[in-house]
Amino acid sequence: MTPVGNETPFLALENVSKRYGGVHALRNVDFACGRGSIHAILGENGAGKSTLIKIVSGVVRPDEGVMSFEGAPVAFANPAAANGAGIVCVFQELSLMPDLSVAENITLSAPPRRFGLIDRGAQHRRAEELLSRIGCGDVNPMQRVRDLSLSRRQMVEIAKALHRDPRLLILDEATSALTAADVDRVYRMLFDLKAQGLGILYISHRMHEIDALAERCSVFRNGRHIETFAKGTRSPDEIVELMIGRELESQFPQKPMRERPKPILAVRDLAWESRLAGVSLEAGSGEIVGLGGLDGQGQKELLLALFGVLRGVKGEIRVGDTVQKPASPRKARDGKVPIALIPEDRKSEGLILPMSIEDNLVIASLPRMTRAGLLDPVRVSACVKAAIAQLGIKAESADQAVSTLSGGNQQKVVIAKWLMTRPEIILLNDPTRGIDVGTKQEIYRLLRRLADEGACILFYSTDYEELIGCCDRVAVMYAGRIVRELEGEAITERNIVSSALNIGTSGPARRTEPLDG
Amino acid sequence: MADAVAAPAARPGRRAGANWGLRIRQRLDLLAAVALFAALYLVYQLNHPKGFTSQIFIQNANEAFALALVAMAQTVPVLMAGLDLSVGAIMNLVWCIESHIVRGGPADIALGLVVCVLAGAACGFANGCVVVYGRIQPIIATLATGAIYIGMALFLRPTPGGKVDEDLSWAMASDIGEAAATFGFEEAFETTWLRPIAVLPVPLVLLALIVLLVWIPFNRTITGRTVYAIGSSEGAAYMSGLPLDRAKLAAFTVAGLFAGLGGLFLALQTSSGNADLPQAGAYTLNSIAAVVIGGTSLLGGSGSVVGSIVGAFVLRTISFNFRIFDVDPLLQPLFEGLVLLVAVSLSGLSMLRLSNRLEVFR
Numbered sequence: 001m002t003p004v005g006n007e008t009p010f011l012a013l014e015n016v017s018k019r020y021g022g023v024h025a026l027r028n029v030d031f032a033c034g035r036g037s038i039h040a041i042l043g044e045n046g047a048g049k050s051t052l053i054k055i056v057s058g059v060v061r062p063d064e065g066v067m068s069f070e071g072a073p074v075a076f077a078n079p080a081a082a083n084g085a086g087i088v089c090v091f092q093e094l095s096l097m098p099d100l101s102v103a104e105n106i107t108l109s110a111p112p113r114r115f116g117l118i119d120r121g122a123q124h125r126r127a128e129e130l131l132s133r134i135g136c137g138d139v140n141p142m143q144r145v146r147d148l149s150l151s152r153r154q155m156v157e158i159a160k161a162l163h164r165d166p167r168l169l170i171l172d173e174a175t176s177a178l179t180a181a182d183v184d185r186v187y188r189m190l191f192d193l194k195a196q197g198l199g200i201l202y203i204s205h206r207m208h209e210i211d212a213l214a215e216r217c218s219v220f221r222n223g224r225h226i227e228t229f230a231k232g233t234r235s236p237d238e239i240v241e242l243m244i245g246r247e248l249e250s251q252f253p254q255k256p257m258r259e260r261p262k263p264i265l266a267v268r269d270l271a272w273e274s275r276l277a278g279v280s281l282e283a284g285s286g287e288i289v290g291l292g293g294l295d296g297q298g299q300k301e302l303l304l305a306l307f308g309v310l311r312g313v314k315g316e317i318r319v320g321d322t323v324q325k326p327a328s329p330r331k332a333r334d335g336k337v338p339i340a341l342i343p344e345d346r347k348s349e350g351l352i353l354p355m356s357i358e359d360n361l362v363i364a365s366l367p368r369m370t371r372a373g374l375l376d377p378v379r380v381s382a383c384v385k386a387a388i389a390q391l392g393i394k395a396e397s398a399d400q401a402v403s404t405l406s407g408g409n410q411q412k413v414v415i416a417k418w419l420m421t422r423p424e425i426i427l428l429n430d431p432t433r434g435i436d437v438g439t440k441q442e443i444y445r446l447l448r449r450l451a452d453e454g455a456c457i458l459f460y461s462t463d464y465e466e467l468i469g470c471c472d473r474v475a476v477m478y479a480g481r482i483v484r485e486l487e488g489e490a491i492t493e494r495n496i497v498s499s500a501l502n503i504g505t506s507g508p509a510r511r512t513e514p515l516d517g
Numbered sequence: 518m519a520d521a522v523a524a525p526a527a528r529p530g531r532r533a534g535a536n537w538g539l540r541i542r543q544r545l546d547l548l549a550a551v552a553l554f555a556a557l558y559l560v561y562q563l564n565h566p567k568g569f570t571s572q573i574f575i576q577n578a579n580e581a582f583a584l585a586l587v588a589m590a591q592t593v594p595v596l597m598a599g600l601d602l603s604v605g606a607i608m609n610l611v612w613c614i615e616s617h618i619v620r621g622g623p624a625d626i627a628l629g630l631v632v633c634v635l636a637g638a639a640c641g642f643a644n645g646c647v648v649v650y651g652r653i654q655p656i657i658a659t660l661a662t663g664a665i666y667i668g669m670a671l672f673l674r675p676t677p678g679g680k681v682d683e684d685l686s687w688a689m690a691s692d693i694g695e696a697a698a699t700f701g702f703e704e705a706f707e708t709t710w711l712r713p714i715a716v717l718p719v720p721l722v723l724l725a726l727i728v729l730l731v732w733i734p735f736n737r738t739i740t741g742r743t744v745y746a747i748g749s750s751e752g753a754a755y756m757s758g759l760p761l762d763r764a765k766l767a768a769f770t771v772a773g774l775f776a777g778l779g780g781l782f783l784a785l786q787t788s789s790g791n792a793d794l795p796q797a798g799a800y801t802l803n804s805i806a807a808v809v810i811g812g813t814s815l816l817g818g819s820g821s822v823v824g825s826i827v828g829a830f831v832l833r834t835i836s837f838n839f840r841i842f843d844v845d846p847l848l849q850p851l852f853e854g855l856v857l858l859v860a861v862s863l864s865g866l867s868m869l870r871l872s873n874r875l876e877v878f879r
Contacts, residue, residue: 059756078758079755079756079757079758080757080758083758091756095753095756095757096750096753097745097746097749097750097753097754097818098749098750098818099745099748099749099814099817099818099819100742100745100746100749100818104742104745108742108746108757108759109757109758109759111739111742116738117734117737117738118737118738118739118742120737140536140539142536142539142540143539144543272872273872304873304875309873309874309875310872310873310874311872311873311874312872328874349875
């Protein structure tokens with residue numbers, strides 16, 4: 001760990017660890033940052049950055065270790081306590097109340113009061129003042145947050161943080177939803193705040209932002225603090241190296257060597273709101289195509305669009321021989337070329353937790369299970385039995401509630417449920433998140449087997465190893481479009497990470513602006 | 518990177534005008550309810566043989582007052598995305614308590630009224646405790662407590678009866694001038710500048726006072742704002758360090774207070790007490806209807822008690838019209854249901870704008 005000057009550090013963590021279940025989110029982290037500086041934190045998905053800032057801002061408490069702020073040890077019970085101490089975080093997920101006005105949101109935690117009652121005039125003026133300080137004088141404080149664009153909401157979120165007069169300001173991916181103009185406003189505001197002596201922790205995946213803003217960078221990997229260095233002492237290549245730093249294990253099935261098949265799914269110039277900005281992609285039967293890139297670059301929206309969940313999608317989707325945009329998940333499932341989507345959140349979108357394994361397994365394929373309009377119990381239990389055997393779901397009985405299964409087995413139920421619909425195109429949205437290594441390997445083998453049997457698989461994963469090990473091709477997304485397609489030998493972690501950060505091999509990065517919806 | 522991006526300057530002149538447009542757009546639900554009420558009420562008054570006389574105004578105000586208060590009561594939990602099924606029962610309980618204690622000398626009457634108001638608030642506070650500390654959903658918690666309150670009312674008034682101070686009864690159910698005269702202040706309204714006020718029905722003035730003295734201050738406290746925040750996004754409210762438990766307790770207490778005030782008036786109006794289970798239920802259900810017509814979202818986070826008052830007026834005006842047009846009483850629920858359906862479908866229109874269909878379920 002590099003000490004920050006000679007004075008006592010502004011914020012210091014010593015030997016901090018945090019576990020979620022069996023997973024180490026942070027391991028023995030020592031970290032320090034100073035005042036009057038912008039300190040960037042870098043790392044892959046799941047490197048522990050989010051856990052770090054959650055601990056600093058009082059959202060979670062560390063299992064071990066001590067934290068000190070301005071020289072005194074601190075332990076925050078909740079976010080409000082951290083705010084009280086002067087640590088304010090602008091979170092990635094918005095913390096705004098959609099139904100309240102901009103002014104009410106900005107002053108939410110400590111509105112100006114007169115005679116004990118909220119002073120609306122003062123509240124309005126305070127909101128105007130803060131908004132103009134971050135260059136958003138055009139936002140009307142009386143507007144409801146619900147009616148603002150995503151970029152503007154994020155700016156309101158920043159104004160809300162400033163209202164608390166922070167001494168340490170944390171921005172977690174605060175610029176990911178911003179338009180270029182708003183990003184410039186944030187830059188100027190951050191330089192101002194730095195000059196006023198605030199400490200700023202800046203988490204971003206955008207290398208050029210870190211280049212422009214930060215004096216110091218810290219790299220995290222697998223829950224460990226790897227290294228802290230001053231800006232300019234490391235090349236982008238070295239930074240990527242630091243972020244990856246581990247070897248691939250061979251836990252993946254062999255990839256077949258063959259010609260690229262004729263596409264069964266073809267997407268052209270797909271656009272939706274600000275999240276998809278012209279995606280073009282092809283995938284054929286027997287192929288596993290990976291979607292890579294950092295979280296939130298439009299991968300999920302692409303899958304949702306293909307499954308008919310999104311409305312107002314522009315562009316062309318060709319499934320089989322027909323050009324058609326699925327109108328709903330039901331239509332996507334029942335089309336001539338059936339589509340299945342293994343959703344991101346198995347607890348809310350994949351499963352009906354209180355219902356039994358059997359009921360969950362057949363719920364997407366009920367029309368196949370009927371005879372004379374009634375569910376045929378014989379056929380149902382035969383199919384359920386086959387599915388349990390095929391996926392190796394470990395359960396005492398098919399009648400037990402699916403909520404009683406482990407995460408890995410629950411995920412197998414979700415996959416089995418969709419395989420029962422006999423899909424020809426299978427969309428997977430990060431299917432191995434939060435499940436054990438053994439089940440992951442079973443899922444990899446299953447995917448390869450399905451592909452060999454002729455399925456077309458589109459596979460989004462936040463885990464780069466998985467993409468490298470499983471996929472015939474990987475399309476890396478950035479800011480709502482595919483920036484690079486990797487094939488065969490070119491699918492390496494280095495290539496994925498550098499494309500994901502859009503630093504590429506060809507010249508300096510140029511950010512593709514998300515459209516402001 | 519830092520090429521100058523000039524922040525668009527605020528233009529105060531245009532801003533004022535834009536804000537009016539914004540205010541109107543944000544309150545379209547309420548305005549629609551007001552328009553509906555105005556139309557229905559105009560039809561009623563035009564067709565009434567004694568239309569546009571103060572006698573009719575006073576009579577209508579009396580009939581609408583208790584429901585308006587119970588609807589106000591319902592609004593507060595609904596803003597937190599909860600339902601309070603005990604508002605009708607609290608109203609009924611306070612009604613029965615009052616029929617026992619509000620009589621005698623002026624001091625006795627005053628004390629009795631204070632006890633009634635406190636009883637309503639205490640019932641609401643008890644609801645809040647069950648919800649907050651018992652961690653029970655409001656709808657089921659208040660279903661249980663509502664049954665308890667009705668039980669207490671039946672215990673207090675097994676059969677209709679009791680008595681409330683008659684002067685007070687008369688004063689509450691007339692216009693301001695009449696009310697002043699009842700207590701020997703007729704000279705007060707001889708002065709010309711007060712004359713226009715004298716014709717206002719007492720119940721309407723009381724409603725305005727309750728909104729001004731209870732709701733608007735409550736709405737401007739951090740607690741009141743937290744009520745809206747809970748309905749809008751409870752997780753975000755927690756992350757913002759707002760006092761969630763305190764706000765829930767306060768919200769149910771205010772709801773109990775409003776419902777109790779409704780019962781208070783009902784006792785004065787009928788000048789007796791009656792523990793009436795079906796009536797309590799009808800008031801509770803109508804209060805939910807009034808809240809929805811008034812533009813408050815059942816999903817919480819947006820709306821106001823003023824809208825609910827208008828909603829209550831709409832419901833009552835529908836019944837007034839049935840009386841005028843001599844509609845078969847058996848058909849009345851059918852028409853009430855149709856009007857409610859139309860009013861509610863207006864608030865579903867916004868769903869058409871969503872572009873991620875999954876958000877409908879969130």
